[in-house]
Amino acid sequence: xxxxxxxxxxxxxxxxxxxxxxxxxxxxxxxxxxxxxxxxxxxxxxxxxxxxxxxxxxxxxxxxxxxxxxxxxxxxxxxxxxxxxxxxxxxxxxxxxxxxxxxxxxxxxxxxxxxxxxxxxxxxxxxxxxxxxxxxxxxxxxxxxxxxxxxxxxxxxxxxxxxxxxxxxxxxxxxxxxxxxxxxxxxxxxxxxxxxxxxxxxxxxxxxxxxxxxxxxxxxxxxxxxxxxxxxxxxxxxxxxxxxxxxxxxxxxxxxxxxxxxxxxxxxxxxxxxxxxxxxxxxxxxxx
Ligand SMILES: Cc1cc2nc3c(=O)[nH]c(=O)nc-3n(C[C@H](O)[C@H](O)[C@H](O)COP(=O)(O)OP(=O)(O)OC[C@H]3O[C@@H](n4cnc5c(N)ncnc54)[C@H](O)[C@@H]3O)c2cc1C
Numbered sequence: 001x002x003x004x005x006x007x008x009x010x011x012x013x014x015x016x017x018x019x020x021x022x023x024x025x026x027x028x029x030x031x032x033x034x035x036x037x038x039x040x041x042x043x044x045x046x047x048x049x050x051x052x053x054x055x056x057x058x059x060x061x062x063x064x065x066x067x068x069x070x071x072x073x074x075x076x077x078x079x080x081x082x083x084x085x086x087x088x089x090x091x092x093x094x095x096x097x098x099x100x101x102x103x104x105x106x107x108x109x110x111x112x113x114x115x116x117x118x119x120x121x122x123x124x125x126x127x128x129x130x131x132x133x134x135x136x137x138x139x140x141x142x143x144x145x146x147x148x149x150x151x152x153x154x155x156x157x158x159x160x161x162x163x164x165x166x167x168x169x170x171x172x173x174x175x176x177x178x179x180x181x182x183x184x185x186x187x188x189x190x191x192x193x194x195x196x197x198x199x200x201x202x203x204x205x206x207x208x209x210x211x212x213x214x215x216x217x218x219x220x221x222x223x224x225x226x227x228x229x230x231x232x233x234x235x236x237x238x239x240x241x242x243x244x245x246x247x248x249x250x251x252x253x254x255x256x257x258x259x260x261x262x263x264x265x266x267x268x269x270x271x272x273x274x275x276x277x278x279x280x281x282x283x284x285x286x287x288x
Contacts, residue, residue, distance in 0.1 A: 182278040
């Protein structure tokens with residue numbers, strides 16, 4: 001299908017983009033990689049009168065370290081995440097996750113900021129950001145605010161960003177050296193969204209779990225932080241009993257929608273299985 005007619009704007013600075021958002025309000029949409037927005041416009045689920053393209057703002061594309069944080073510009077594409085030597089060294093969980101997103105065509109255009117801003121529970125970055133304890137920099141006409149990922153995802157296609165704000169940066173605390181990590185994702189075929197996926201970051205002291213964080217993808221109206229599953233592991237020996245308790249706790253909070261990827265029961269069971277697998281791989285990668 002063909003989208004409704006719209007006016008195209010290509011600002012060259014964040015300030016100009018914010019000004020345009022202020023001028024056109026609810027009738028405007030920001031365009032990043034376009035791989036979620038344009039299909040929605042073609043299906044006429046979205047019909048903005050004004051499209052504000054962020055692709056001519058080079059200052060929104062970077063990956064850098066600032067103290068104990070990694071800072072990523074919102075317009076950084078998946079492919080840049082995959083090839084970043086800084087991320088490979090400091091937060092390899094991001095590299096692993098980005099490599100499992102769709103196919104090269106999508107990864108060359110799709111951006112981390114767009115993936116998070118879209119608010120689609122099927123997107124992989126939201127659960128990853130919950131797992132990593134990330135925060136987001138949102139800039140509007142009155143300046144900047146920094147909001148934690150935990151609490152940001154309010155519903156399907158609904159986040160805490162205001163219509164006059166732009167996500168400019170993603171901030172990620174660098175996990176302690178020796179952390180174990182894994183993104184375990186079940187998908188039907190290359191290019192498909194997750195049937196279910198689980199992101200795990202953990203620190204071990206011998207066989208005991210010192211710290212653990214778990215995020216779940218596409219098993220509820222939003223990405224989930226599996227807090228009860230984390231509690232089931234904290235301070236425990238990471239054996240089959242503890243892993244099973246965590247998997248059961250993760251499944252308890254699932255509320256997926258039935259669709260072509262499977263029934264509610266199947267998706268819930270797969271969230272448990274992805275959590276078991278991610279925990280085992282993360283434990284094997286952790287230094288003790
Ligand atoms: C075939 C296919 C398979 C896919 N599979 C996966 C997958 O497995 N996992 C996955 O995670 N994703 C997947 N995607 C989605 C893809 O990663 C998208 O690129 C991503 O969800 C949106 O990023 P984008 O840069 O394309 O954003 P756009 O489509 O341009 O924008 C998406 C939304 O975010 C808003 N937005 C964008 N940038 C900002 C910003 N800086 N500040 C505020 N709002 C902003 C836009 O206004 C729009 O509402 C798939 C897409 C396709 C086409």
